[in-house]
Amino acid sequence: MLSKIDDLTSLIKDAQNKDTEAVLLFVQTFKPKLKSSLYQTSLSEREDLEQELTIKVMETVCNYNLDDTPGFFEFIEQIEKKRTE
Known part of the structure; x- marks a missing residue:
């Protein structure tokens, strides 16, 4: 399992x-995390949902734009800005 943000970023790029x-x-x-979330669904639907969610995760990671991801302080600024709107 991944332990660092840098590893995750590198993995996404790869x-x-x-x-x-x-x-x-x-x-x-x-x-x-995916499996634990599926416990909230009916047993008969879990396998299909797991497959669909796995495909969605794969699509999302391949299309994710790392350049649009804010840094920590940018993220905090965005949150503060939303609070004042």
């Missing part, structure tokens, strides 16, 4: 460069 292993590692990294 996945976007069509590195199949990086995509699979990304999915495996978030699989525990």
